[in-house]
Amino acid sequence: MTDAPHVPVARRLLANRMFLATCITCTGLAVCVLAVLIVSIMMDGVHRLSPDFIANFASRKPDQAGIRAPLVGSIWVCTICALTALPVGVGTAIYLEEFAKRGRLTEFIRINISNLSGVPSIVYGIIGLTAFSRFFGWRAGAEPIELGSPDSLLYLRLPFGSSVLAGGLTLALVVLPIVIVASQEAIRAVPNSLRQGALALGSTHWQMVSRLTLPASLPMVMTGAILAMSRAIGEAAPILVLGAPLMVLETPANLMSEFTVLPMQIFNWAGRAKASFQEIAAAAIIVQLAVLMSFNALAIVVRQRLQTPLQ
Amino acid sequence: MAHPAAAEITSAARGTPIPRSSRDRSERVVKSVLLSFSLLSIVTTFSIVAVLGIEAWGFFTGFPDKPGIGLIPFLTGTEWSPLLGGEQKFGVLPLVCGTVLVTVIAGAFALPIGLVTAIFLSEYAPPRLRVVLKSALEVLAGVPTVVYGFFALAVITPALQRVSDAFGTYNALSAGLAVGIMILPIVCSLSEDALRAVPQSLRDGSSALGGTKFDTSVKVVLPAALSGIMASFLLALTRAIGETMIVALAAGGLAQMTMNPASQVQTMTGFIVAIFTGDAQANSVEYASSYAVAATLFLMTLALTLTGSAILRRFREEYE
Numbered sequence: 329m330t331d332a333p334h335v336p337v338a339r340r341l342l343a344n345r346m347f348l349a350t351c352i353t354c355t356g357l358a359v360c361v362l363a364v365l366i367v368s369i370m371m372d373g374v375h376r377l378s379p380d381f382i383a384n385f386a387s388r389k390p391d392q393a394g395i396r397a398p399l400v401g402s403i404w405v406c407t408i409c410a411l412t413a414l415p416v417g418v419g420t421a422i423y424l425e426e427f428a429k430r431g432r433l434t435e436f437i438r439i440n441i442s443n444l445s446g447v448p449s450i451v452y453g454i455i456g457l458t459a460f461s462r463f464f465g466w467r468a469g470a471e472p473i474e475l476g477s478p479d480s481l482l483y484l485r486l487p488f489g490s491s492v493l494a495g496g497l498t499l500a501l502v503v504l505p506i507v508i509v510a511s512q513e514a515i516r517a518v519p520n521s522l523r524q525g526a527l528a529l530g531s532t533h534w535q536m537v538s539r540l541t542l543p544a545s546l547p548m549v550m551t552g553a554i555l556a557m558s559r560a561i562g563e564a565a566p567i568l569v570l571g572a573p574l575m576v577l578e579t580p581a582n583l584m585s586e587f588t589v590l591p592m593q594i595f596n597w598a599g600r601a602k603a604s605f606q607e608i609a610a611a612a613i614i615v616q617l618a619v620l621m622s623f624n625a626l627a628i629v630v631r632q633r634l635q636t637p638l639q
Numbered sequence: 640m641a642h643p644a645a646a647e648i649t650s651a652a653r654g655t656p657i658p659r660s661s662r663d664r665s666e667r668v669v670k671s672v673l674l675s676f677s678l679l680s681i682v683t684t685f686s687i688v689a690v691l692g693i694e695a696w697g698f699f700t701g702f703p704d705k706p707g708i709g710l711i712p713f714l715t716g717t718e719w720s721p722l723l724g725g726e727q728k729f730g731v732l733p734l735v736c737g738t739v740l741v742t743v744i745a746g747a748f749a750l751p752i753g754l755v756t757a758i759f760l761s762e763y764a765p766p767r768l769r770v771v772l773k774s775a776l777e778v779l780a781g782v783p784t785v786v787y788g789f790f791a792l793a794v795i796t797p798a799l800q801r802v803s804d805a806f807g808t809y810n811a812l813s814a815g816l817a818v819g820i821m822i823l824p825i826v827c828s829l830s831e832d833a834l835r836a837v838p839q840s841l842r843d844g845s846s847a848l849g850g851t852k853f854d855t856s857v858k859v860v861l862p863a864a865l866s867g868i869m870a871s872f873l874l875a876l877t878r879a880i881g882e883t884m885i886v887a888l889a890a891g892g893l894a895q896m897t898m899n900p901a902s903q904v905q906t907m908t909g910f911i912v913a914i915f916t917g918d919a920q921a922n923s924v925e926y927a928s929s930y931a932v933a934a935t936l937f938l939m940t941l942a943l944t945l946t947g948s949a950i951l952r953r954f955r956e957e958y959e
Contacts, residue, residue: 340851340853340854341851343851343853344851344852344853344854347852347853347856347857348763348852348853350755351755351756351758351759351763352759354751354752354755354756354759355755355756355759355760355764355772357752358752358753358756358775358776358779358823358827359772359775361779361820361823362775362778362779364794365782365786365790365794365820368790368793368794369786369789369790372793415676416676416679419672419673419676419677420673420676420677420679420680422673423670423673423674423676423677424677427670427673427674428677436681437677437678437680437681439948440680440681440684441680442944442948443684443941443944443945444680444683444684445944446874446877446881446940446941446943446944446947447687447881447937447940447941448880448881448882448883448908448936448937448940449881449883450881450883450908450911450912450933450936451687451691451881451933451936451937453915454690454691454911454929454930454933455683455686455687455690458686458690459686459690464690501683504679504680504683505680508680532662532663532666533666533670534665534666534669534670555781558781559781561783562781562782562783562784562785562786563783564783564784564785564883564884565784565883565884565908565912568883568912568915568916569911569915571915591783591785591884594783594785594786594789595785595788595884595887595888598785598788598789598792598793598888599887599888606789606792606793609789610789610793613786613789616783616786617782617786620781620782620783621778623781624777624778624781
C-alpha cells in the first residue's frame with residue numbers, strides 16, 4: 329500500500345462502497361440463479377408428480393411413464409458403490425494418516441489420489457466399461473461364465489457386462505478419491521494428544537486406530553461418505569458409457585441385472601424435443617433433488633448428533 | 640534356586656511373549672490390508688493410462704485391416720467427421736476448440752462472480768447471512784450436472800433465443816453458462832476457504848494503517864490467499880473441461896472450428912457420449928477414436944491438476 333497516501337480519502341471510500349455494491353450484486357446473482365433453477369424446474373414438473381409416476385415403469389407415452397426402474401436402479405448402484413468405495417476409501421485414509429511412513433511410495437500415493445480426483449467421470453466410465461464390463465477383453469465374443477443360479481442375489485456372470493454390479497463398481501472408482509480425502513481430513517482432525525495417550529498406555533497401533541481414532545473421527549468420516557454417495561447418485565456420464573438401456577422395464581433382481589439410474593432417465597427425457605417429455609424430465613429432477621436433499625439433511629444431522637468436541 | 644513365584648514374576652516382567660506376538664501378527668495383517676487398499680488407487684491410475692494408451696496407440700498406428708490415423712494428423716487436423724458418410728476425418732482440433740470455447744465461457748462467467756462472492760462471504764457478510772449463503776452454495780454444489788443440462792435447454796437457450804435470432808436449439812453459450820453455474824460453487828467455496836485461512840492479524844494491521852475494508856480485502860487478504868484462489872480456479876476449469884452431461888444435452892453435435900458462442904459445437908466429452916450412445920461397432924475406427932479423444936482429455940485435465948498442486952506447493956504463503 330505504498331500508493332495509499334496519494335489517493336484521496338474520498339475516492340478510497342467511494343471505491344470501498346462501489347466494491348461492496350459489486351459484492352452484493354454478484355452474490356445476489358448467484359442466489360438468483362439458484363432460485364430461477366429451482367422455480368423453473370418446479371413449474372415444469374410439479375404437476376407431473378404422482379404416486380403413479382413413482383410406481384410406473386418407463387413408457388413411450390409420457391403420460392404413463394414413471395421412474396420405478398431408475399429409482400430402484402439408483403438405490404442398487406448406490407448401495408454397491410457404498411459397500412465397495414467406503415471400506416477401501418476409509419482404509420486408504422487410515423493407512424496414509426496413521427501407518428504410512430514418509431517416503432517416496434506414500435508421497436506417490438498422495439499425489440496420485442489428488443490427480444485421480446481431477447479425472448473426468450466419463451473417463452472412469454470408459455475404464456469401468458473396459459475393466460468391469462469386459463474384463464479387459466477376456467473371453468471377448470465367447471459366452472460369459474456363469475456362477476450360481478440366476479434366482480440367487482449373488483448370481484455372477486463373468487465378465488460383468490452392463491450389469492448393476494459393473495455400474496456400482498464404476499461409480500466406486502469415481503467417488504473413491506472424494507471418500508479418501510474427506511476421511512483423511514477427518515482423521516487428521518483428531519488431536520495427537522489422544523494418540524499419544526493410547527500409545528503410552530501400551531496399545532498397539534491398530535488398537536489405537538480402531539478404538540480411538542476411528543470412533544473420534546466417525547462423524548466427519550460419515551459426513552464425507554454421505555456427500556460422496558450424493559455425488560455417486562447424481563452421476564450419469566459413467567453409467568451412460570457402460571450402456572444402460574434406454575428403456576428398462578423391470579427392477580434389478582440380482583447383481584447381474586441390467587439397470588438404469590435416475591440421472592440417465594432424466595438425460596433421456598430431457599434430450600427429447602416433445603414438451604411432455606421435458607415435463608416428466610423436470611418431475612424426475614424433482615425426485616432426484618428430493619433424494620439429494622435428504623442425503624444432505626442426513627449429513628447435517630450426523631454431523632451435529634455425533635460430534636463431540638475433542639480437546 | 641529361585642522361588643517358583645519369582646520365576647513367574649520374571650516372566651511377567653519380561654512381557655508376555657505369546658500374546659504380544661499374536662498382537663504383532665494381527666497388526667501386520669491389518670497394515671498390509673490397509674496398504675493394499677491404498678495401492679488400489681495406483682492400480683486405478685495405471686489402468687486408466689494403460690487402457691487409454693493401448694487403445695489410442697492402436698488408433699494411431701493402425702488395425703489389422705485398416706491403416707492408422709497417425710499421431711500428428713490427429714493432433715493437428717482441423718476436420719473431425721468420424722460418423723458422416725463419405726471420407727472419415729480425424730483431426731481432434733475442432734473438438735478441442737469446442738471444449739475450450741465452452742470452458743472459456745464458463746470461466747468468464749464463474750471465476751469473477753465466484754471470487755467476488757467469496758470475498759463477500761469471507762470479508763463482508765455478517766455470520767448469519769454467511770451461513771445461509773454457504774448452505775445455498777452447498778445446494779448448488781450437490782445438484783447433478785444433468786440437471787444443469789436440462790436447465791440449459793429449458794431456460795437458458797429460450798432466453799438467449801429471445802435476445803437474438805442467431806442462437807439455435809443447441810449453442811455453445813447456453814452450455815457454457817450452464818457449466819459456469821455448475822463450477823460457481825467450487826470457485827466460491829474453495830476461494831472462500833483460502834481467504835479465511837489468511838490470519839486475522841493481517842487484516843487488523845491493514846485497518847490500523849487506515850486501510851478501508853476494500854483496501855484490506857483486495858490489497859492485503861487477496862494477495863495473501865492468491866495461491867489457494869488460483870488452485871480453486873484451476874480445479875473449477877478442470878471440472879468444466881471434463882463436464883459431460885451439460886454439453887451432451889445443450890452444446891450440439893457438430894464438431895467445428897469456431898469461437899462463435901452462438902453456433903453449436905461438439906466437445907471432447909460430447910463426442911465420447913455420441914459414440915457410446917450411437918450405434919458405432921465396437922471394433923470400428925470411430926469407436927477406437929473415442930479412446931484417443933479420452934486420452935487427450937485425460938492428459939489435459941492431468942496437466943491442469945498438476946499445475947494446480949504445483950501452484951499450491953510453490954506459492955503458498957505461510958503465516959504463523
